[in-house]
Amino acid sequence: MPELPEVETVCRGLRSHSVGKTIAAVQCNRPDIRFPLPENMAERLHNRTITAVERRAKYVLWYCAAKEGDSGEVLATHLGMTGRLLYHAVLADAAPKKHDHVCVTFADGSGIVFNDARRFGYMLLAPEHALLASSHFAVLGVEPLEAAFDGHYLHAKCKRSSSPIKLLIMNQKIVVGVGNIYASEALYRAQLHPETPANQLKQAQCSALVAAIKQVLAEAIESGGSTLRDYVRSSGDVGYFQHHFAVYGREGEPCHMCTTPIRRIVQSGRASFYCGQCQPLHVV
DNA sequence: AAATGAACCTGTTTGC
């Protein structure tokens, strides 16, 4: 479900409600999500205080203060396609709802529930250095909103790949956080056909694409993300960026720039949307 | 090596 703007929005919401709070209880209702829940997660988290909530790629990271015998651990959550992290001002004694896999209750009675119908999401718990060295994090590419992601970086990656540019920018090993929606939206803004072989892109086109990715992600964060089906903020409120889509989900509707009907194709099993007029495929 | 497809799950929408 969530791409970078949605995860960032959830992260910001949770930060304001969890930093400084102490975990009183962790209830694991269903251990068989994508990866099994961390061993002894409940007791390892018990009595820890949340010192920070951060985002890395599409993960939400809770920094949990040290206890006797260790220097603190980080709880990482990936939301998969349908995962939600919902804050409840009063959680104690509430009965879990369907797909509420983990409930974290704070000492003040508030809490956070991890709900995920499809169970593609998962949790990891480890000291920060171990988490970052794990197979999940070690392979992650650059953050798209950071300076390291620039036209030069993308061009260097593109030169070595003949894969369609849409797939390349969705590859988390190259740049993180860009998923199926924002890939189509960014390519439209950069006026690049999603099937363009990456190694055909010139430096200037890569720079334009980088700018488009940064722009669309930033705007989506401003709007609280995009709510199509499942995504909600930690408050339960929806996002609004779906009203600003130029191409995603608009098959047959007119392009905002030239009125040509938007096309839908399937790449690697995922729907791609583009304007055939504004995003021509140049075949060399 | 690189690229497509299937698989993992459940829920909702679409089409006959």
Add this chain to the structure above:
DNA sequence: TGCAAACAGGTTCATT
């Protein structure tokens, strides 16, 4: 109306 197929924000593994 009913049922089946298609589809969904992600990632990984197996097969060409």
